[in-house]
Amino acid sequence: MNVHHLLLGILWLGSHDLSGASERCDDWGVDTMKHKPVYSGEPARIKCPLFQAFLKYNYSAAHAAGLTLIWYWIGRGQDLEEPINFRLPDNHISKEKDALWFRPALLNDTGNYTCMLRNATYCSKVALPLEVVHKDPGSCVSQAVRPEEVLLYLSYTNVNLTCPDVEGYIPVGVKPRVQWYMNCRLVDHFYERHPRGVNLTFGIVREVYGGDYTCVATYQENGRDFTLTRTLRVKVVGAPEKSSTPQIISPNSRVIYELRPGADLLLTCEVDFTFLKDSPQEVWWTIDGRNTDNIVDLRFNVTHEETSLSVGKTKIEKTLFVPKVTEKDLKRNYTCFAHNNNGTVNMQALVKLKAVVPRYTVELACGLGATVLLVVILTIVYHVYWLELVLFYRAHFGTDETILDGKEYDVYISYARNVEEEEFVLLTLRGVLENEFGYKLCIFDRDSLPGGIVTDETLSFIQRSRCLLVVLSPNYVLQGTQALLELKAGLENMASKGTIKVVLVQYQPIKKSKVKELRQAKAALSVIKWKGEKSSYPRGRFWKQLLVEMPVKKTQELGG
Numbered sequence: 138m139n140v141h142h143l144l145l146g147i148l149w150l151g152s153h154d155l156s157g158a159s160e161r162c163d164d165w166g167v168d169t170m171k172h173k174p175v176y177s178g179e180p181a182r183i184k185c186p187l188f189q190a191f192l193k194y195n196y197s198a199a200h201a202a203g204l205t206l207i208w209y210w211i212g213r214g215q216d217l218e219e220p221i222n223f224r225l226p227d228n229h230i231s232k233e234k235d236a237l238w239f240r241p242a243l244l245n246d247t248g249n250y251t252c253m254l255r256n257a258t259y260c261s262k263v264a265l266p267l268e269v270v271h272k273d274p275g276s277c278v279s280q281a282v283r284p285e286e287v288l289l290y291l292s293y294t295n296v297n298l299t300c301p302d303v304e305g306y307i308p309v310g311v312k313p314r315v316q317w318y319m320n321c322r323l324v325d326h327f328y329e330r331h332p333r334g335v336n337l338t339f340g341i342v343r344e345v346y347g348g349d350y351t352c353v354a355t356y357q358e359n360g361r362d363f364t365l366t367r368t369l370r371v372k373v374v375g376a377p378e379k380s381s382t383p384q385i386i387s388p389n390s391r392v393i394y395e396l397r398p399g400a401d402l403l404l405t406c407e408v409d410f411t412f413l414k415d416s417p418q419e420v421w422w423t424i425d426g427r428n429t430d431n432i433v434d435l436r437f438n439v440t441h442e443e444t445s446l447s448v449g450k451t452k453i454e455k456t457l458f459v460p461k462v463t464e465k466d467l468k469r470n471y472t473c474f475a476h477n478n479n480g481t482v483n484m485q486a487l488v489k490l491k492a493v494v495p496r497y498t499v500e501l502a503c504g505l506g507a508t509v510l511l512v513v514i515l516t517i518v519y520h521v522y523w524l525e526l527v528l529f530y531r532a533h534f535g536t537d538e539t540i541l542d543g544k545e546y547d548v549y550i551s552y553a554r555n556v557e558e559e560e561f562v563l564l565t566l567r568g569v570l571e572n573e574f575g576y577k578l579c580i581f582d583r584d585s586l587p588g589g590i591v592t593d594e595t596l597s598f599i600q601r602s603r604c605l606l607v608v609l610s611p612n613y614v615l616q617g618t619q620a621l622l623e624l625k626a627g628l629e630n631m632a633s634k635g636t637i638k639v640v641l642v643q644y645q646p647i648k649k650s651k652v653k654e655l656r657q658a659k660a661a662l663s664v665i666k667w668k669g670e671k672s673s674y675p676r677g678r679f680w681k682q683l684l685v686e687m688p689v690k691k692t693q694e695l696g697g
């Protein structure tokens with residue numbers, strides 16, 4: 138109001154020669170502060186602003202002091218002030234205390250109204266406009282009447298929207314009938330919103346409930362019907378307690394700006410602000426701690442963009458542009474700040490010099506990578522398929538070890554003479570080794586001649602064999618058996634002359650043996666385990682393991 142006073146004070150003019158009085162009158166000009174069009178056909182009231190804004194005393198005090206309030210007006214398109222005719226046939230204009238009433242206002246009432254307060258020695262006056270408009274065709278309002286904005290907080294419950302500026306119009310004791318419209322649609326039953334006379338109660342405030350709400354109040358006065366139309370623009374915004382410090386979306390710690398000198402640096406600071414009434418919303422960049430507003434270097438260019446989001450939120454983007462950066466520019470500290478009444482936050486943009494990577498290094502790295510990958514693949518293949526690889530190699534490149542070494546048998550089989558072991562040797566081992574792999578086996582009980590001395594004959598057979606295959610089982614280690622003799626002879630031959638190879642096949646698990654030679658053999662040689670039914674398949678792992686230990690023989694089928 139102070140500025141207003143000042144402005145109007147400047148407009149202070151000399152006396153107007155009205156009604157013959159020649160004294161000066163303080164003229165405050167036209168007060169457009171409260172200018173708001175009224176609808177034709179609806180009651181309107183203008184209050185003389187002198188008492189509210191310009192003078193120290195109120196109407197009653199002035200009246201009591203003998204000052205008189207006089208109204209006159211200049212109609213639209215007129216240039217002469219004329220007194221107001223309170224005696225029109227319809228009596229629609231009347232004066233009540235400091236106010237002028239129109240019951241109702243008509244289009245022709247549009248004009249500037251002056252109220253003058255005076256006595257014989259004193260005069261003061263001010264004018265104010267009255268604009269009467271029709272409602273827009275097909276609408277409940279006129280675009281000329283700007284609705285008042287009301288903020289409702291999101292998710293608040295039982296909030297009242299009160300039909301504004303009707304109180305003073307409705308006679309005491311009269312209850313008006315009020316109808317509520319949303320965006321000019323009459324709503325009988327709003328969802329979650331309940332009309333209660335001059336109030337529209339929002340059970341809960343939702344974002345979609347934003348819009349123009351118009352209340353139309355009808356009432357009777359002195360037997361005449363009157364209507365008042367008021368509109369409020371509801372804006373749904375985030376509640377104050379839900380508001381927070383600004384959120385810097387970018388820059389962030391995940392994005393690194395890597396540039397070569399000479400490239401253009403474009404840094405965008407993107408900040409989301411929650412709604413906070415009367416709060417500043419500021420975003421700025423600093424370079425090495427200095428606000429870009431204070432940097433005179435014209436190379437640094439900042440642009441600003443603002444977007445409205447839902448429920449009163451705002452997104453502000455401040456883009457800092459540095460054309461053709463130097464190496465020094467890339468070492469600077471670019472930090473974005475954002476501020477509202479909840480606080481100030483900042484985030485540094487990660488700007489880096491892009492390292493120059495020579496081409497050959499890339500190629501070298503690729504080559505090395507490929508080599509490492511190949512080695513890894515080969516290692517895996519070797520570990521999974523080594524048996525197959527060895528057999529494949531032997532089948533294709535190995536020399537036949539069974540030719541010209543003066544031996545008669547490929548394999549001498551040593552086993553406990555027991556039904557189960559015998560069956561394993563004669564049926565399983567013999568079947569596969571002889572029939573599938575083409576080895577020549579020596580099985581004492583099958584190949585020895587009757588009547589010979591067992592010991593001599595055993596040793597002779599073993600000497601004539603390239604390999605001693607020992608079938609281990611609990612019965613094998615019983616003292617004094619022929620089997621133990623065979624084992625000792627084989628091991629001795631292997632150790633002293635190296636002309637025979639000993640292969641251990643564990644047919645059944647045995648406990649820690651008392652026989653010294655067997656313990657030594659088990660420690661020194663690998664033991665191929667028979668896993669029952671699982672091992673019987675001739676192309677399975679058991680036979681491959683066995684085959685690897687056997688002398689190389691070119692007739693073998695298995696191995697590819």
Ligand SMILES: *[C@@H]1O[C@H](CO)[C@@H](O)[C@H](O)[C@H]1NC(C)=O
Nearest residue numbers: 193194195196197198199201
């Ligand atoms: C007018 O002002 C006087 C004192 O200046 C005060 O007593 C009186 O209540 C006021 N009247 C109104 C209607 O405000």
Ligand SMILES: *[C@@H]1O[C@H](CO)[C@@H](O)[C@H](O)[C@H]1NC(C)=O
Nearest residue numbers: 212213214243244245246247
């Ligand atoms: C309004 O004023 C015009 C001329 O000023 C007049 O012709 C017209 O009849 C008036 N209308 C009403 C409703 O008073």
Ligand SMILES: *[C@@H]1O[C@H](CO)[C@@H](O)[C@H](O)[C@H]1NC(C)=O
Nearest residue numbers: 167212213214247248249266
């Ligand atoms: C009222 O006065 C103002 C200021 O002198 C002028 O601009 C406006 O047109 C007037 N209004 C009417 C309806 O004459």
Ligand SMILES: *[C@@H]1O[C@H](CO)[C@@H](O)[C@H](O)[C@H]1NC(C)=O
Nearest residue numbers: 202203204255256257258259
């Ligand atoms: C007129 O009003 C002024 C201001 O209230 C007062 O000072 C003055 O005495 C009054 N003059 C007469 C003649 O009443």
Ligand SMILES: *[C@@H]1O[C@H](CO)[C@@H](O)[C@H](O)[C@H]1NC(C)=O
Nearest residue numbers: 295296297333334336337338
């Ligand atoms: C809203 O108005 C209703 C009646 O219209 C009243 O009962 C209720 O107390 C009011 N709510 C608030 C928060 O003022």
Ligand SMILES: *[C@@H]1O[C@H](CO)[C@@H](O)[C@H](O)[C@H]1NC(C)=O
Nearest residue numbers: 296297298299333334335336
């Ligand atoms: C309307 O709501 C206001 C506050 O929201 C409350 O004070 C008033 O009593 C209510 N009026 C009616 C008529 O319910």
Ligand SMILES: *[C@@H]1O[C@H](CO)[C@@H](O)[C@H](O)[C@H]1NC(C)=O
Nearest residue numbers: 377378379380381382478479
């Ligand atoms: C932000 O400020 C508002 C109003 O001052 C307050 O209600 C709200 O709790 C504040 N939010 C935070 C996160 O401090």
Ligand SMILES: *[C@@H]1O[C@H](CO)[C@@H](O)[C@H](O)[C@H]1NC(C)=O
Nearest residue numbers: 423425426470471472483485
């Ligand atoms: C960059 O500047 C900001 C604000 O001036 C400061 O908070 C931050 O610590 C600086 N960063 C480095 C790495 O110096």
Ligand SMILES: *[C@@H]1O[C@H](CO)[C@@H](O)[C@H](O)[C@H]1NC(C)=O
Nearest residue numbers: 435436437438439440456458
């Ligand atoms: C700032 O940079 C933009 C491009 O990002 C350009 O269009 C604009 O003209 C520049 N403004 C100044 C003042 O250099």
